[in-house]
Amino acid sequence: MPRKRKSVEGALTSKGFVQNDTHHRQFVYYTEAGKKTTFRTRTSHGMREISDPLLAQMAKQCGLNKKDFLDLVDCPLDRHNYESRIADKL
Numbered sequence: 001m002p003r004k005r006k007s008v009e010g011a012l013t014s015k016g017f018v019q020n021d022t023h024h025r026q027f028v029y030y031t032e033a034g035k036k037t038t039f040r041t042r043t044s045h046g047m048r049e050i051s052d053p054l055l056a057q058m059a060k061q062c063g064l065n066k067k068d069f070l071d072l073v074d075c076p077l078d079r080h081n082y083e084s085r086i087a088d089k090l
Helices: 005-014 052-061 066-074 079-089
Strands: 017-021 025-030 036-043
Touching: 005 017, 005 025, 005 036, 005 066, 036 052, 036 079, 052 066
Parallel strands: none
Antiparallel strands: 017 025, 025 036
């Protein structure tokens, strides 16, 4: 199910992703300890909603499957649990 771009961006920033405005809005994940990681994703300025295929790509970029990424966006998955799921990839 598509998600509103603003709600996805808000969820990412509340979970430790830092926004870097470039041609697209790029979000880079920083650990709870403040360490910059290689996990990054982006959204387009012109999009109002993010489609399912794009959500799946964003999930992969963040080191998650689509279901877990949607949990991250919809808030059942908090920052601490996200970090524990990607710990082996850091």
